[in-house]
Structure formats: structure tokens, C-alpha cells
Amino acid sequence: MLRFFRSLRQKLLAESRVSRYFAYAVGEIVLVMVGILLALQVNNWNEERKQRQVELKYFNNLKNDLNADLESLDYMLGLAADKVKAAKRVKRNSDLDSIGSLYDFSNDLLALIFVDEFRPNNNTYEEMKSSGNFSSIQNDSLKLKLMNLGKSYIGIEAAQEHMRYDFNVFLEDFEKYVDWGKYFNLGRSDIPKLDLVYDSVYIARHKDVMEKEVRELYKSKVFLNNVFLLEINYTYNIETLKSTKSQIGEIIDILNRELD
Template sequence: MTENRVSKYLLYAFGEIVLVVIGILIALQVNNWNEERKERRVEKKYFHNLKNDLYTDMEKLEYMIGISQDKVEAAKRVKRKADRDSIGSLYDFSRDLMDLIFVDEFRPDQNTYEEMKSAGNFSSMKNDSLKLKLINLKKTYTEIASAQEHMRYDFNVFLEDFEHYVDWGRYYDLNRSDIPNLVLVYDSVNITKHAEDMKAEVRDLLRNKVFLNNIFLLEINYSYNLNTLKNTRQQITEIIDILDEELSRE
């Protein structure tokens, strides 16, 4: 009888141990599940913010693509006038030169990306494809910044040479212009009055090899920039598609 009670006791104790172990495993599993849910909530918050940043970058890209296209076309028109030794309209000439003179740069919004890296959330990202595409986009942004720095130097050389030939102040009436919004109003009376002198300035400019070489460089630089910006737009589109998939998942 004693041996029978001991066996029952051992069986009962073993059952208790099994139940305790199962309880601990369940508790650990629930805890892991809760932690994964927390991490997923944090990750989705980052994904949402990343998507907003990329949409902002996309708007900037579209704007810069338009500027680059305008510059490439303006450079081609100036080169054609030089080849034909034809000035054409002073108004058309000034519009082309304004397209070439106006400068802006693409500055991406990388706040969420940098925050993810500094907080250690980027390395723990589970979607390896998304991670790789974000790394490649960061490299592209660095390349764009480097190219823009190079173009900034070429532009300054172009502007310095251009200012030696053309009296830009005779083209516009600054009192009637909206300077903050870059809306310049022509001084048509002044242009008509000094038309021959101004055409002589343009004629000398279009025969200047340094100026024409600068126009050639601007066309090359912005053609390259245009291609890079379009490729970047495609990169961003692919990343946004992945983010949409991630945000749709529970």
C-alpha cells in the first residue's frame, strides 16, 4: 500500500511539474507574441513615416525633373542660335537664359531613415528586400548630392562669364516684379529703346567660346541629372509599393 501511495505521489508530482513547465512555456510564448506585436507596431509606424517622407521626396523629384528638362531644352536652343548666328527675339533669349540661371537642388527628407538607424530599428527590419532598397536609395541620394555640388561649381563659372557680356538689368522692371516668387516682369519700353545695343551684347555672347563651352557643360550636366532623377523616381516607387504591402499586413 505504501509503495502504491508513493507511486501515485510521484505521478502526481510529475504531472504538477509538467503543468508548471507548460504554463511557463505558454507564458513565454504569450510574452514573445506581445513583444512581436509591439515591435510590429513600432515598425509599421516607421513604415508609415517613411512612406510620407518618400512622397515628399517624389514631389521634389518631379519639380527637379521639370527644372532639368527646361535647362536641357534652353541650352539646346541657345546652341542652335549660336550655330545659326541668329539672335531671334530678345524676350526668347532672356527666357532661355533665365531657365539656365535659375538654380535649385534636390534635398531629400531622410529624417525617418536616420531615426531608424540611430534607434537600431533599421538593422532589425525583417523585410530584407526593403532594407536593401533603402540602402541603395541612400547611396543614390549621396550620388545626387555629389553631382549637384559639381554642377554648382560649373554654374558659378557660367554665371560669372555671362555677367561680363549682358546687362541683365535692362530686361526687367524690378519695381513691378514679384521677386520673392521669382515672377519677373519685362521692361518692354526699355527693351525697345535699347534693342540694338542689347542684340549686340547677345551677338558677342553667342560668339564667345567660353560661354558656349559652359552651355555645352550645362546641357551635359543636366541631361545626366535628368536621367539620375528619373531612375531615383523609379527606386522610390518600388519602395513605396513594398511599404504598402507591409502596412496592409497585420
């Protein structure tokens, strides 16, 4: 093809047909420019396709992380609900000056004292930010929702840090009144799994003493105030966790549309 154009150009020059040569030359330049533009377009298309493949890989990993977060949030919601119920029962019994069952009392205190925290699976999100791929996401709505979810995670962590302090005060005051270790047979308990076995023989023999400890505990304003704070904090926490679940659900819907 190039040999043909070269011979045609030489023929036109030899025949002194300058005007036709110029027309040919312009056409040849246009042809070259079109070829360059097409090559650039193909290159851009290939780059966009590669970037899209990277984006979709991140989206799939994000979806997996968020589904894991949903499971964790459901678990945390269950814990928070148990704590609110336990706090209400302890408050009600203290108001009625009722011990009830020492086992029920101990179970309520276990619910209040057992602590676990939500830790988001945000490795993919952090990797996207550190690698610069987050800014290249084409879906602006998705970017905004991911940033807002990040703020919600920070809020949850701040609330958990606050509750750590309240918990420590609660536990310290509780231990002043109740010798809680006497309730359990630690030799038969599976402590790593928090599978605690009650020492029913000891409880039966020392029932009066143990009930007296609980009555003294119910007189502690510090203890009762902290039970109240636990109820308030975990009630608020439930709403925060539910709101975060809704945010994640919206993001997963967008990711599903992108992946489809």
C-alpha cells in the same frame, strides 16, 4: 487548485505510495514548465506585436516621406528638361549667329540660371537608423532597397554640388558680356517669387546695343562650353532622377503590401 495538489501530495506520501508520488511530482514539474513556456510565449507574442506596431508606424511615415520625394523629383525633372531645351536653343542660335527675340534669349538664360535642388525627406529613415529600429525590419528586401535609395540620394547630392560649380563659372562669364539687369523693371517685379517683369520700353530703345552684347557673348568659348556642360549634366540628371523615381515606386509597393 494548488490546495488540491498539495493535499493529494500529502495523501500519497502518507500512504507510502512512493512510485505514484514520483509520477505525480514529475507531472507537476511538467505542468509548471508548460505554464512557464506558455507565459514566455505570450510575452514574446506581446513584444512582437508591439514591435510590429512600431514598424508599421515607421512604414506609414516612410511612405509619406517618399510620396513627397516623388513630387519633388517630378518638379526637378521639369526644371532639368527646361534647362536642356534652353541650352539647345542657345547653342543653335550661336551656331546660326542669330539673336532672335531678346525676350526669348532672356527667357532661355533665366531657365539656365534659375537653380533649385532636390532635398530628400529622409527624417523617418534617419530616425529609424539612429534608434536601431532599421535593423529590426523583418523584410530584408525592403531594407536593401532603402539602403540603395540612400546611396542614390547621396549620388544626387554629389551631382548637384558639381553643378553648383559649373553654374557659378557660367554666370560669372555671362555677366562679363550682358548687362542683364537692364532687361527688367525690378520695381514692378516680385523678386521673392521670381516674377520678373521686362522693361519693354528700355529694350525697345536699346535693342541694337543689347543685341551686340549677345553677339559678343556668343563668341565666348567659356560661355558656350558651359552651356554645353549644362546640357550634358542635366541630360544625365534627368536619367538619374527617373531611376530614383523607379526605386521609390518599388519601395512604396512593398510598403503598401506591409501596411495592408
